[in-house]
Amino acid sequence: MSNLNNIFLTDQVLDLIADSIASQGYVLLDNFLPIDLASSLLTDVEVLSRTEFKAAGIGRNKDNKLNSKIRTDSTLWLTQQTAPQMTYISVMEQLKQGVNERLFMGLSEFECHYSRYQKGDFYLRHLDAFKSQQSSTQKNRRLSSVFYLTPDWQTGDGGELCLYADQKQVNSLLKLAPLFNQCVLFLSDVFPHEVLESQIDRFSIAGWYR
Numbered sequence: 001m002s003n004l005n006n007i008f009l010t011d012q013v014l015d016l017i018a019d020s021i022a023s024q025g026y027v028l029l030d031n032f033l034p035i036d037l038a039s040s041l042l043t044d045v046e047v048l049s050r051t052e053f054k055a056a057g058i059g060r061n062k063d064n065k066l067n068s069k070i071r072t073d074s075t076l077w078l079t080q081q082t083a084p085q086m087t088y089i090s091v092m093e094q095l096k097q098g099v100n101e102r103l104f105m106g107l108s109e110f111e112c113h114y115s116r117y118q119k120g121d122f123y124l125r126h127l128d129a130f131k132s133q134q135s136s137t138q139k140n141r142r143l144s145s146v147f148y149l150t151p152d153w154q155t156g157d158g159g160e161l162c163l164y165a166d167q168k169q170v171n172s173l174l175k176l177a178p179l180f181n182q183c184v185l186f187l188s189d190v191f192p193h194e195v196l197e198s199q200i201d202r203f204s205i206a207g208w209y210r
C-alpha cells in the first residue's frame with residue numbers, strides 16, 4: 001500500500017500545502033484521498049464507533065471535568081489496527097515529510113483520532129497548542145489536521161468548523177462544512193477554532209504534528 005501513497009500526495013499538492021501554510025497559516029484540500037480509501041475509513045469509523053469510542057471529556061486527566069463542558073464528542077485514537085488506518089497514517093507521514101522538505105518546520109510525531117459528534121454535540125472555541133508551552137518531555141503541537149468523513153452533509157446539518165484569527169474575533173476567518181473527503185490543515189498555536197453544534201452524526205479524523 002505504501003507505494004500507492006506517492007500518488008495520493010503529488011509534488012503539486014505538497015507545494016500547494018506548503019505555500020498556503022507559509023502565506024496564510026492554513027490550507028483547505030478538497031478530494032484529499034482516493035474515494036475508495038475515504039470510503040473504507042468511513043466504514044472503519046462507523047463500525048468502531050458502535051463499540052470502541054470514549055467520551056472525549058472522560059479519562060485519566062484531571063482536566064476532564066472541564067473538558068466535558070468544552071467538548072461533547074467521542075473519540076478513538078488511530079493505531080495501525082486496520083488497513084485504512086494504516087494507510088491514512090502513512091499518507092499523513094508523507095505529508096509531514098513533504099512539508100518538512102519545503103518549510104523546514106521540523107514536524108516530528110503525528111497522532112490522530114477519530115471523532116464522532118452526534119446530534120447536539122459541539123466543541124467550543126479552543127487552541128490546539130499554546131505558544132511557548134513546550135515541556136522537555138513532550139513537544140508542542142505545531143500543525144493540526146482535520147479530515148472529514150461525514151457523508152451527504154447538507155446546509156442545516158451543523159457541525160461546521162469555524163477558524164478565528166484570534167480568541168476575541170467574533171466573525172470567523174473560515175466556516176467549513178464537514179464535507180466528505182475534505183481536509184483542513186492549520187497552525188496549532190495560531191488559530192482558535194470551534195465545532196458548531198451538529199444536528200447529525202458527524203465523523204472526522206483530527207490529527208496533530210508535534
Ligand code: OGA
Pocket residue numbers: 115123128146160161193194195204206
Ligand atoms: C479537535 C478539533 C475539529 C473538527 O479535535 O481538536 O478541533 O472539525 N476538531 O472536528
Ligand code: MN
Pocket residue numbers: 126127128193
Ligand atoms: Mn482543535
